[in-house]
Amino acid sequence: MRGDIFGILVLLKYCICKDAHNFDGDIKDFVVGNSKLYVLTDRRLHQMKHDLLEEKSKDISNATHPNTVTILVPFDANGTLVTCGTSDNEYCEVLDINDITNSIYWESISVGPQWKETSVAFIVDINPKVDPMGSYLLVARKKGKEIVTLRDTLNSGKGGIFSRIDELSESFIQTTRTHVEFVDGFQVSSLNISYLFINTKTETERKVHVFRLNNFKGRKKGIFKDLKAATIGCCDDKVRPVLLASTIIPSVKSVIWAGVFSAQNERDPENTALALYDISHVEGQVKGFCTNGEKCISESGMKLQPLAVVFKYRSMTSVAAVRTESWIVLFIGTKDGQLIKLVLDETFKAGCPMVLYKSDDERSVFPRMHFDPVDSKHVYIALKNQVRRVSVAQCVKYKTLKDCRASLDPLCGWCVNSRRCSTKDECSESSWVSIPNDSFQRQLLYFQVAKTSSTNISLHLVLSLKSTGSPVFSCAFTAGSVNVCDRSDTAAVFPNCSCSFSDQLLSTRVSAVVTIGDQKITEMLTLRNCSSITEHSSNISYTQCVQCISAGCHWSSSPKQCDWTHEPGPQLQVQDACKDLLSGTDYKEPKIFSLEPNKSSFHGRNRVLLRGSNLQSVTKIHIQGDLDCIPKEAPVFEYFNDTLRFNIPPSETKGTVKVCAVTPDGRCHGNIIITYSSLPSCTGIQPKVTWKSGGRKIHVQGTNMELVESIILHPSRKEFKTHHDTSSGDVWFLPNHNDRSGVFSLFLKFGNSAVECVDNFSYLPDPKFTGFTTLQESDYLQVVIQKKADKLNFSESEVDVSGQQGDQEHECVLEWILSSSILCKIKHISGAIITLDSLTKKDSHIGVWSNMRIMPGEAIHQTMTKIKLWKLLSL
Structure with a gap:
């Protein structure tokens, strides 16, 4: 039974979560209907209940492509699930929404995009008084010049189901642009309006555009003829010309839309921004887009600017929103596997971000998220091969x-x-x-x-x-x-x-x-006398202002004095009332130069070293991230004028945080970055064995290995310092002497946690050399060293054999190393008679073979020198 430390440190290798479902293949798309959830993976389409209980699945692969489905749209009003794809030929299929194994209709027809191309598809409801068809399937994809079509959903139309014909002629939106990527689209049913959002790219620039279609115009031609378009800009601090994801925010008087925009620089901690826009009144045209039969040359569209930029982060991937009274609640997915909740008030001011979920690894959150349609109390997210149901x-x-x-x-x-x-x-x-x-x-x-x-x-x-x-x-x-x-x-x-x-x-x-x-x-x-706080002072200070506000009194900015509150009203904020009075101090300002190391898992890290100047007055360290409203505090220990040490505390989020040093006056000095990342993961050990006397260099491979502080063997509980190999990213350690041979578990320790390696580690008996033979050839001396067969598997980098003649040393070049012998060759030395008479280690403080001697074999020459077998273990 494992000891006490491992009851706390060892993380679970497997997670059993009632609100998660894992699939055999990666998720390509998933949608939510009124009563079911549908998940598309590499080779199968899965039908699930809202509680993630799988009901049915359907094979959708072929010999050419592992996944042939490119469009997946639930049509709840019709009781069907529409799928289109590229099997042996392009096709569309209508499935029973309650039993996806029941195919209602199949047709070989080109509707969706090719495999791996982007698209947007959703049901557009039409006023039945204007158009008896009732609903169309809107499909937006880049295929030649045609990019948006409306398809019939019933066989009652003139062209039949999936037809794009309108009154015996075709109608669609076309483009002259070469690079078009559809990101999102939806219908605002209460307004009979549909929106599409696209990225475009030319040789010189990227842009984001929005299309507005009036569904109330009835038939396909009428809807397309009323096409309006605009360009969307983000943001003032830097250009972010690529839209990654978006969502509609429920509103009464207007259409508020939120988009995640990227500057395409993942090293930038503010690479992505979440911005809000009013898209109620999109007017005009964008050059390169028009209804078929028109010339796509005019540009009269407006450029939409954000109402507010509410959040910036390194790697947002998705967003969804709900409204409760005047509050807006946003749910944000990230590339590093987090689901973040952000609340906005009626002025779009953001509160403290809250992390609802974070993965242990770097699985990105899928670009689309969906709410439970019954009560919106859960949001569904997809991460690689997993769907999760997270409470809002x-x-x-x-x-x-x-x-x-x-x-x-x-x-x-x-x-x-x-x-x-x-x-x-x-x-x-x-x-x-x-x-x-x-x-x-x-x-x-x-x-x-x-x-x-x-x-x-x-x-x-x-x-x-x-x-x-x-x-x-x-x-x-x-x-x-x-x-x-x-x-x-x-x-x-x-x-x-x-x-x-x-x-x-x-x-x-x-x-x-x-x-x-x-x-x-x-x-x-x-309770204080408000009038007396400043009446006897000729120098009005910041401290007096703070005392005035904190005592429930009223601060007057002109003249600067404290007085009684005349009538109850909103509380005046200290930071607003007193900011002009903030004065300096007599402290020598500390400066921060570096932090070693500056990367940690979200479980924290111990004894990091901060270098700087004037650090003797620092009392604590503040650590604050983009998702933290209140900074974390870390006490300082072992500090001097130019260095100090502290422990990085755990974090509920991944990403970068800012570090500053706090002095007794409360001010925080300096600004340096710590990056919180996923946990280390061990993928292998090489070699997996060492000899009982210890000292062999053991390499440990894996991900995020720079976070590993030490190696622990269990059940011996011995702990070894790790060294980082900058070329490979792995770590290595030197196990010391162990009294007994046997198999041990190996754990990577980081902060106050640890994870177990996939491989076990073994101590074997020390190698035993039993003798040697030599054979003089015409131009070299062959040396064969015998040893007792073992499973230590020496590598060439661990063995060095050399011959010595007088004061000169000659290399014995290795030919092979076997479990029971070592062969090497020394080039011919004129007049030399060479045998092997001893075995020693190269460094006195490293190695295992000191005081071991091998008896020489048959001497074929009359004079002797010495050959040494050296174990190379350089730190």
């Missing part, structure tokens, strides 16, 4: 009302009756306490004081909360055990409290206890 809210992990509110998640609130943090629909017939619309700007509790008479002070306390009902609510203000309010019945109407007290209690610390149901929120308030 993780309310259960917040155990108190205060923690629930601190999450700043509008999908979570405190259910007063059930006494837990939950979603609103899980809190029936009870008060559900949640964050108000301006919570990004408000702390949970703040207070203000006003002078109501020469001797009386009024205190007004506000909670930044809202409720669906009338929860049990009360407030108490005490100094010690004494109530400080003039009246015993303190006014308390959710979410406000008020209290009057004598000015004799000024400069007293008062405990404010707010009770909501069974939850108590306690805050210590220091």
